[in-house]
Amino acid sequence: MFELLDIPLVLEECLSLDELEERLSLEELEERLSLDELEERLSLEELEERLSLEELEERLSLEELEERLSLEELEERLSLEELEERLSLEELEERLSLEELRSLEELRFDIEVPNIE
Structure with a gap:
């Protein structure tokens, strides 16, 4: 007999991420793919473009975020x-x-107590 195929799964295996994105919303993609799978397909920069820091934080623990982002990168965003x-x-x-x-x-002091000249 014929085996029933999981069409979305077969589609995901056959289509590139760009093709999937054309057909699916980001939410639908995220439902189908885990963060690890998204990371396999996307660079960190691409992930960051697609997801806000808040969205990344929802998906990742602080430790995982820190592993992926340097302190300088975190400081740039926060x-x-x-x-x-x-x-x-x-x-x-x-x-x-x-x-x-x-x-x-020193930066905090400069911010809290502006230099009056």
Whole structure:
């Protein structure tokens, strides 16, 4: 007898990600493909273009995010306040050198107390 085929699965195997995207919304793609599968098909840059940081955070733990993104990349996406909300001082200290911590403190001081000349 004939075997019933899972048409969406067969389609996914035959079509490139670009072709799938033309046919499916991002939500439909995400339902069909796990984050790992998306990562196999997409570069980190492409993933970041498609997903906001908030969406990435929903799918990934902070540790996974940090593995994928350098501290500099996280800083580019987040304000100092957002970084501090996400990371405890101990975690920041583990990740940053003393010089980097001092520069962050100087930056914060400059922001909180503007230089009046």
